Amino acid sequence: MSLNLITAEGLEPVSPLWLRERTQDPEQLDEVTTQRLFDSHAIDVNLELTAARPVDETHVEFTFSDGHCEVYDLTMLAHELQGITPFPKPESWDASIDQQAQRVDWEKMGNNEDFQKALKAYLRFGYIIVQNVPTDPERILEVAGHFGYVKDTNFGSYFEVYSRPTGNDLAYRSVALGPHTDNPYRDPVPGIQMLHCLVNETTGGLSTLVDSLNALKQLKAEMPEGYELLRTTPVGFRFLDAGTELTTRRCVIRENSDGEPIGVNYSPRLDHLPHMSLENTRRYHQARQRLGQLFQDPANEIRFQLESGELMMFDNTRVLHGRTAFDTNEGHRHLQGCYMDSDGPRERFATTLMRQRQQQAQQENREEMA
Amino acid sequence: MSLNLITAEGLEPVSPLWLRERTQDPEQLDEVTTQRLFDSHAIDVNLELTAARPVDETHVEFTFSDGHCEVYDLTMLAHELQGITPFPKPESWDASIDQQAQRVDWEKMGNNEDFQKALKAYLRFGYIIVQNVPTDPERILEVAGHFGYVKDTNFGSYFEVYSRPTGNDLAYRSVALGPHTDNPYRDPVPGIQMLHCLVNETTGGLSTLVDSLNALKQLKAEMPEGYELLRTTPVGFRFLDAGTELTTRRCVIRENSDGEPIGVNYSPRLDHLPHMSLENTRRYHQARQRLGQLFQDPANEIRFQLESGELMMFDNTRVLHGRTAFDTNEGHRHLQGCYMDSDGPRERFATTLMRQRQQQAQQENREEMA
Structure with a gap:
């Protein structure tokens, strides 16, 4: 069993080690810091994916050979694999810059x-x-x-x-x-x-x-x-x-x-x-x-x-x-x-993005209450 | 004419561009900052050495094809070419360190x-x-x-x-x-x-x-x-x-x-x-x-x-x-x-070295006066 990325060149396998390390499981992450509570460096180098069960359009439950089983949000994984970040990319300019x-x-x-x-x-x-x-x-x-x-x-x-x-x-x-x-x-x-x-x-x-x-x-x-x-x-x-x-x-x-x-x-x-x-x-x-x-x-x-x-x-x-x-x-x-x-x-x-999300959430809350 | 470095592999030519840029001439350097007063990037890429005249054991007068002529202290050049610096080099250690x-x-x-x-x-x-x-x-x-x-x-x-x-x-x-x-x-x-x-x-x-x-x-x-x-x-x-x-x-x-x-x-x-x-x-x-x-x-x-x-x-x-x-x-x-x-x-x-040199110079001065 394997997880694959579809690229222009065809299927590209994603390592179960890569996936296991990206746990989104609240029990494996510190609540405040979101830092991993386990040492991912200690994971067995021969770890395999043993089962995958779709939950909805963007969520899949994966089971690993070490017994760990969790539901992953695929959107987050896809963004990372595609290198999508919210940060603006540098653009070179010359004297004609506005x-x-x-x-x-x-x-x-x-x-x-x-x-x-x-x-x-x-x-x-x-x-x-x-x-x-x-x-x-x-x-x-x-x-x-x-x-x-x-x-x-x-x-x-x-x-x-x-x-x-x-x-x-x-x-x-x-x-x-x-x-x-x-x-x-x-x-x-x-x-x-x-x-x-x-x-x-x-x-x-x-x-x-x-x-x-x-x-x-x-x-x-x-x-x-x-x-x-x-x-x-x-x-x-x-x-x-x-x-x-x-x-x-x-x-x-x-x-x-x-x-x-x-x-x-x-x-x-x-x-x-x-x-x-x-x-x-x-x-x-x-x-x-x-x-x-x-x-x-x-x-x-x-x-x-x-x-x-x-x-x-x-x-x-x-x-x-x-x-x-x-x-x-x-x-x-x-x-x-x-x-x-x-x-x-x-x-x-990054902080302005967080604040923006908070403001939007408050706004939505207010609209729901109204 | 060329300046050469004697290495284990034989003679290694030193570029006249390298030498010209390392001017020690007080008139070409700012007195306070020792920063170069001329733009060394503008030196003609085909610059040549046209004459070399020994002054004493450690000093040589070089003349360049752009007309510049100056006496160099060879010790300073040699130290740089050999990578000699006063800074201690990192040494790896294990549990037996003192x-x-x-x-x-x-x-x-x-x-x-x-x-x-x-x-x-x-x-x-x-x-x-x-x-x-x-x-x-x-x-x-x-x-x-x-x-x-x-x-x-x-x-x-x-x-x-x-x-x-x-x-x-x-x-x-x-x-x-x-x-x-x-x-x-x-x-x-x-x-x-x-x-x-x-x-x-x-x-x-x-x-x-x-x-x-x-x-x-x-x-x-x-x-x-x-x-x-x-x-x-x-x-x-x-x-x-x-x-x-x-x-x-x-x-x-x-x-x-x-x-x-x-x-x-x-x-x-x-x-x-x-x-x-x-x-x-x-x-x-x-x-x-x-x-x-x-x-x-x-x-x-x-x-x-x-x-x-x-x-x-x-x-x-x-x-x-x-x-x-x-x-x-x-x-x-x-x-x-x-x-x-x-x-x-x-x-x-570097500052402690400078201070050390100053203290030694003062000491020598005092001894001369005595």
Whole structure:
């Protein structure tokens, strides 16, 4: 007896081990945590399915050779096998992205529907601009806490960005900064960055953003061998100041566990070419040079003035950020920045879905009562 | 003209691109940050070395085809090419580890030499026990801040571990917990965990620790195919409570960018077998079953009573932790825990080296003056 998945290629057997581990039986799961109460790793490796009895259109009762018998909801199993999740998938973008759709209002972020929409925009495109954020100091930490979890670094829980001639990073000068990811020398690399504009009296200092997923697609098509080197060869990144030295080695192209590109580690001032053959070094250098050009191509990049009271939140390794030069004589320019862990927005998104379901259930209850 | 590295296999050419990017020229580097002031990605891909002139035993002046000419300290280049770093390398351990050598005194952690020794023990073996930590609440955050950076999660900046029948995780019961890693469903997974014992009046609730690097070595020798599946097949991990749903997919065996194992994502109550062929599912299940046995093998595991005033700090994915069951009738058992990012201790270790060099320089200065 076997459970099968119907695919384009025909029947695909589903392992009884896979099925047994996915118990939906309330007696085998902790009520509060839904964590399994038994050690699924101890299941007999030769477990078999001995009987299957349809209960209704979406439920089947399965019996296993270890004696366990339970009714499964097939919809849940099918969703998992088909990789269906409620999370929005990343979509790559270029300069033609609808920038207005990425703007959200801080004053509405307490509303579940608006918050969900904002999170969806972030998860799909890797950045949003939050408007109407009061410009008092440390407000950024409140915004960060709403969207996820602040990540402390050697720069503190948040950092000030204004022109300081002796700052410990070039970000603290008035020079232009090409597109880059922050802190590629940290482990873990900050997943998300927020930049909150408190004051901007300069006409320069424009913010630039570019989607690495889009540039990587172009690079892969143009230089498959170079792409492969950037994907597989670890590079050294290094940060140094009076009290801190941080070095790490990681590949320029970041992938998820399925081998799909999810971003880059890219910082032309902090990276160090790996030692390879003369031929591969040239190929590697050429590929990263081209990648840098694609990142700065006006067809890929968006460029805007971040106004006082606006805060941008972006996936630090997916969406590269930069800044044009500015003239400190024109006036003050003061931003506050902070880092966050990657998974906050996904967690919050799941929470908005839960709240939505609860609200719908309450609504239905009320209608039934009426 | 070319620069060559002498290896066991003969001469290995070093790319002029590699050399040019490693400029040590003060005029090409920012004075404060030592970050490069030029964009090394823009260097001509056909750059050549046109002249080399020895200055002394360890210095050579190189001239490049782009006109740049500078004197390099060869020692620095050689160290990098040979992969020499000041950081201690991980060494796998089993039950015979010298547990006394892993114990450090909180009262001495202000001393640079003692702190360095503690960090070295942690970086080599993946855990230390800090003694004499005052048992007032939140003290754990001070200790964490000394060793690195606290990582906030859905459990807060720190969490309380005592018996709560309705806690949102099985860690908050009095049941035994097998060896596992925490929060494999988060992205990033917490790099380090601290557990601080405030009260322990029970005779049970012993802490267990096991080095995954040691178990992985055994698994690889016994079941190379199963090891390969655990290394390359992403598994689903899931956490759920009233307000949070977190799911992620990652491989059980974690590797660094050089493909060396550095730990595992292992939590038998939270993982979900991937859908694979019947044959691979069996092979996968068998390998994780065996891995679980190796983790619980007394020959691999250490087991001890964490006393009031003691704090254990361990690499969350390298050194698995567990706990024997305890009897709440015997008395109170209260721990506080927190997570930290991976790279804090490495950063602190680099800082102790810097401070050591400064102290030596001051000492030499004083001797010269005398």
